[in-house]
């Protein structure tokens with residue numbers, strides 16, 4: 511118990527029986543000197559203060575990543591609009607059935623996005639060429 515030393519009274523704190531915490535009697539006064547909180551082994555848990563500090567932190571301005579994410583979202587939106595516009599043009603020109611507009615838009619979008627592999631792109635192009643030939647007929 512030498513770890514829990516009261517510097518003020520130069521005596522060791524102790525804990526026994528129904529005592530709530532470490533303490534020591536102060537001489538013959540009948541009073542007790544309680545060990546300051548934070549000195550007990552139980553208090554060596556992860557600090558709550560740091561967690562609280564995080565919660566209390568003011569909202570930071572948007573980071574570079576957040577801006578990048580926002581830009582990416584905008585880009586996706588623009589690409590989808592472009593893809594849909596292409597598909598709608600094909601549908602309104604009678605090249606594709608109107609019910610297939612969204613399917614074609616998806617193909618356009620995947621192509622714009624770079625999802626479709628080169629081999630797929632060839633298929634895609636032939637598909638489009640076929641439709642444009644059909645349109646010319």
Ligand SMILES: [Zn+2]
Nearest residue numbers: 516518519543
């Ligand atoms: Zn003391």
